[in-house]
Amino acid sequence: MKITASEVEHVARLARLNLDAQEIARFQRELNSILDYMDLLNEVDTVGVEPTVHTQSISNALRQDELQPSQDLRDALANAPRQKDGSIVVPKVLE
């Protein structure tokens, strides 16, 4: 077993997902089977091989540091589930 039930719970917490007991059991089973398959990669000698994170050789894409119009406030808030006076409302963070 690569991943225990308590590790599944820990990862779920990191991923900000509330899982019920059934989901934890299911994901433990499935993730173990998928991770076992990933062991295939251990066959490959990767000593000294640079990782690829991007396939085209682009460096930073920069533009001139000039003022440009951006999305207006009404548009930016149009999809917010709760808003008030031009701000997004969330549960209290500070007591």
Add this chain to the structure above:
Amino acid sequence: MLETARRYRSDGISPVRVVQDLIAKIKTEPYNAYISYDEEGALRTAREAEKALEQNGEELLIGLPIAVKDNICTKGIPTTCASHILANFVPRYNAHVVERLRALGAVIIGKTNLDEFAMGSTTISSFKGPTKNPWDMTKTPGGSSGGSAAAVAAGLCAGALGSDTGGSVRMPASFCGITGLKPTYGSVSRFGLVAFASSLDQIGPMARTAHDAAILYDAIKGHDPKDSTSVARGYRHTPLDGIDLKGVRIGVPQVFFGAGLAHDVERAVRYGQKVFEELGARIVAVDLPHIPYGVAVYYIICTAEASSNLARYDGVRYGMRASGAKDLLDLYLETRAAGFNTEVKRRIMLGTYVLSAGYYDQYYRKASQVRTLIVKDFARVFEDCDIILGPTTPCTAFGLTDMIDDPLSIYLLDIYTIPANLAGIPALSIPCGFGDTGLPIGMQLMAPAFRDDLLLSAGIAFQDVTNFHRVKP
């Protein structure tokens, strides 16, 4: 597409009429290909197209009804990603590709079904229910762009856009008997495409013919400063008359014809290979030794990127918010638990795990290194050949309820399509035959980066001498 464009010009058919007929069909279509349609907007743009045609507008796309996968933003039209978490999301801007199509006069007819967040190969996990394959309603259309593929196959649009992270354009194209291109990474702007795995995602055209796909690709390709991975360079226009294949070297890697490939698929792809030989292409044996590791590499990298990209769905700025949360953390936990389905959660979990402390080197770094070896395999092989040929999928379309509880088996279906995403190269799926039960089979062609034009024009030449793409469900 070409046929409709001709009818507009020579027969005096109005795009308004065509769009009206199509909307009526979409309202009662049995495939669940569409998540939504935009009757008002489509008719308005069709009327504009009618005027443009009266003034002898030359752009071929004028008035052509194009369907767009529902993970591509459309201003004022819901863009749901087939997920409860974005069920009410209405973008305030258009994706770059939508702007391009609109600027050329195309009519955006509606938004097509997909696996939730484009994560899947069946279009079953959509919050709107599965899309059905027009060739056999009990079969999957493939995925994740299954709605776009079914809409094209069933004649519910002239052409469509999909997105392809590990095969999501090509696989459904193959299962539905149409043509689909996964363009070179960086050649089509991802601005407005809801991110799944940013180093792999590309938007691609889906159409009946390679000719139509080329017209769509030429319309959407090119540099966009709003996508920092968009490549600024000269892009070749596709030769729409096809190309002379004499002397073109086609590499056929044995690894694409090994165990796991259904015999009817192999037979059809070998037939396609023979057609290319008869057209003058030279077949060369090539070796891609790291292909067998592609699926493992892909499902580490794509889930890692997905876990990061999907962190934004927290119920705060847009999308669904769970009610009754007692504090901010609870709001995140409950919103995400209620908003995502099982496959999306599974991938977020796997991605979070492979990036977490203690496992990063073992999984994510290792996968990124093997990715380098796959990139190098292709670079070496493209010294000996111009195009690589193989199957798109290991089998034809399977039953809608098959394999639902076996995620790894579903992942393995992507074995032939994943390498092109990992290497950032273009890949095209074109129909090359039918299987034992009469379902369509696709053949995959790959080329070096930025030679999408070569693939499409080779596809046009192939379709000039074959009829598989003309057969309708």
